[in-house]
Amino acid sequence: MFGLGGQELLLILFVVLLFFGPQKLPELMRGLGKGMKEFKKAQADFEDEINKAVETPTPKNKPVETATAKNQQEGSAGKTS
Numbered sequence: 001m002f003g004l005g006g007q008e009l010l011l012i013l014f015v016v017l018l019f020f021g022p023q024k025l026p027e028l029m030r031g032l033g034k035g036m037k038e039f040k041k042a043q044a045d046f047e048d049e050i051n052k053a054v055e056t057p058t059p060k061n062k063p064v065e066t067a068t069a070k071n072q073q074e075g076s077a078g079k080t081s
Contacts, residue, residue: 016028
């Protein structure tokens with residue numbers, strides 16, 4: 001975990017305990033847990049959207065008729081009648 005051993009983690013926890021006090025520590029950990037949960041949820045939602053986009057078949061390309069081509073066909077049809 002980030003190259004930290006047990007002694008380093010204990011030292012960090014001790015400094016945090018001294019800095020914030022024992023009353024605020026559970027509240028801070030709760031907030032940290034909620035933040036991590038929201039981050040994981042957002043990551044999972046993002047991955048789901050990417051997977052849906054990849055799995056969705058692309059529509060087949062149909063030739064698009066332009067308005068000028070339609071006008072030309074209608075104009076030539078009207079002249080032969």
